[in-house]
Amino acid sequence: MPKCWRIRAFFVAMLLRSLFCGAGLFVTFAALGQSVNSGASGTTTRNAVYTVVEQQPYFRGGMDAMWEYLGQNLRYPEEALRQRIEGKVFVNFVVSETGTLENVTVVKGPHPLLNDEAVRVIKLMPAWEPGRQVGRAVPVSYNLPITFRLPPLPPAGPRTAPEVYPPKPVGGQAALEAHLKSNLNYPEAARRQKASMLVFVQADVNEHGQLIAARPLSGFGAKAQLATNGQTKRELQELLDAAGAAFKPTHAWQPAQQKGKPAAGSVVVPVVLNGTTGSAELLPYVHLFPSEPAVPVGGKEEQFGFMAKNMRYPTGALRRQTQGEVKVLVEVDEAGQLSNATVIQSVSPELDAEALRVTALMKPMHPALERDLPVRSFVVLPFTFTIK
Incomplete structure (x- = not known):
C-alpha cells in the first residue's frame, strides 16, 4: 500500500483509510513491546524466547502501518454490538526469528467475542521485522492491547422511512x-x-x-x-x-x-x-449500499428547512452573479454524528465554503442500518444557490 498522505475532507480521509490508512470502527490500539527475562544479557539458547532484546521486533512499515492494518481488518462482532460489550483485549504472541507470529494467546479479555476477533486479526498479520540480540534475529515475546469501544447510541425518536x-x-x-x-x-x-x-x-x-x-x-x-x-x-x-x-x-x-x-x-x-x-x-469499512440508508431526524423536509434557514448567500458570489448546486458528501457514523464533509460537486470557493459551514451546523441523523445494526455510511447533501 502506498504511503498515506494528508488531504482535507472526509472521503480523502477515507481514501487514506481504505487505500492507505485503515480505520477500525470503534476500535483503538496500543502496541507495547514488553521486556522481562532471560534475554537481557544476550546469553541464551537459540530456541529461548526473549522478552528484552537490543532491537525490539516491529511491524514492517512501523506503528502507523500496523494501525492501518488493524483498522482495515478488525471488525466489531455484531453480537458484541447487540449485547453492548466493550473492553480491552490483551494479546500475547511470539515474533519468531523469521518475523512470523506464533503462539497467539489472550492474556486477558472482557468477552470471548472480542477475544476471538483480536486473535483472528493478529493471526492474519503479515510477517514482522524480527527482534535482534547481538545482531542475530531471535524469537521475542510481544504484548498488544486492543481496545473495543462501543459507539454512542444513535438519536432517539421515531425513524422516518426514506422517500426513495x-x-x-x-x-x-x-x-x-x-x-x-x-x-x-x-x-x-x-x-x-x-x-x-x-x-x-x-x-x-x-x-x-x-x-x-x-x-x-x-x-x-x-x-x-x-x-x-x-x-x-x-x-x-x-x-x-x-x-x-x-x-x-x-x-x-x-x-x-x-x-x-x-x-x-x-x-x-x-x-x-x-x-x-x-x-x-471500494471502501471496505463504509456501507455504501446499506439496507436502510441514513435519514434525518424529522425527515427530509425538516432537514431542507434547516439548510434553507441557515444558508447565507456570500456577498462576493452575489456580486459576480455566481449560482448553482453544491453537493456535499458527509460521513454519518454509527451514532448518527455527521463529520468530515467534503465537496464533491463544486460551484465556486465562496459557495462551497458556505455549504460546508451549514453542514457543520446540522444535527445528528438516524444512522444507516444493516441487519438492524447501525453502520457507518454517508449521505450527499445538495445546496442550491439561486439568485432571484
Whole structure:
C-alpha cells in the first residue's frame, strides 16, 4: 500500500483509510513491546524466547502501518454490538526469528467475542521485522492491547422511512468491486507514476435496473503524484474517465425504490484507484449500499428547512452573479454524528465554503442500518444557490 498522505475532507480521509490508512470502527490500539527475562544479557539458547532484546521486533512499515492494518481488518462482532460489550483485549504472541507470529494467546479479555476477533486479526498479520540480540534475529515475546469501544447510541425518536431507496448493485458492494477490478483500464501515465486517486462516480440507473450513465463528479489525491509538465490536467482527467468507464460493461443493478415501486435513481460511489496495483477498490469499512440508508431526524423536509434557514448567500458570489448546486458528501457514523464533509460537486470557493459551514451546523441523523445494526455510511447533501 502506498504511503498515506494528508488531504482535507472526509472521503480523502477515507481514501487514506481504505487505500492507505485503515480505520477500525470503534476500535483503538496500543502496541507495547514488553521486556522481562532471560534475554537481557544476550546469553541464551537459540530456541529461548526473549522478552528484552537490543532491537525490539516491529511491524514492517512501523506503528502507523500496523494501525492501518488493524483498522482495515478488525471488525466489531455484531453480537458484541447487540449485547453492548466493550473492553480491552490483551494479546500475547511470539515474533519468531523469521518475523512470523506464533503462539497467539489472550492474556486477558472482557468477552470471548472480542477475544476471538483480536486473535483472528493478529493471526492474519503479515510477517514482522524480527527482534535482534547481538545482531542475530531471535524469537521475542510481544504484548498488544486492543481496545473495543462501543459507539454512542444513535438519536432517539421515531425513524422516518426514506422517500426513495437508492439503486444498489446486484450482489452488493463486493460484487461491484469485483466488476470494477475486472473492467478498469488504468491509464499508463498514472500507473507509471503510481498515481492513486479517490473518484466520486455518480451511477444513474433506470427503473429496469440498467445503468444508463456513470459520471465522475470529482477526484482527489493524484495531483501531487503526477508530473507538472503541462500534462497533469489531462492525466487527471484520464483517471476520472477510467473510473467511470470501469462501470461498463454494465453490472446488474437493483433499481431505486419509490413507494415500493421500481424507479429511476442515482447513487454516488466512491472508487479508490490504486496506482501501485493498477486496480479499483471500494471502501471496505463504509456501507455504501446499506439496507436502510441514513435519514434525518424529522425527515427530509425538516432537514431542507434547516439548510434553507441557515444558508447565507456570500456577498462576493452575489456580486459576480455566481449560482448553482453544491453537493456535499458527509460521513454519518454509527451514532448518527455527521463529520468530515467534503465537496464533491463544486460551484465556486465562496459557495462551497458556505455549504460546508451549514453542514457543520446540522444535527445528528438516524444512522444507516444493516441487519438492524447501525453502520457507518454517508449521505450527499445538495445546496442550491439561486439568485432571484
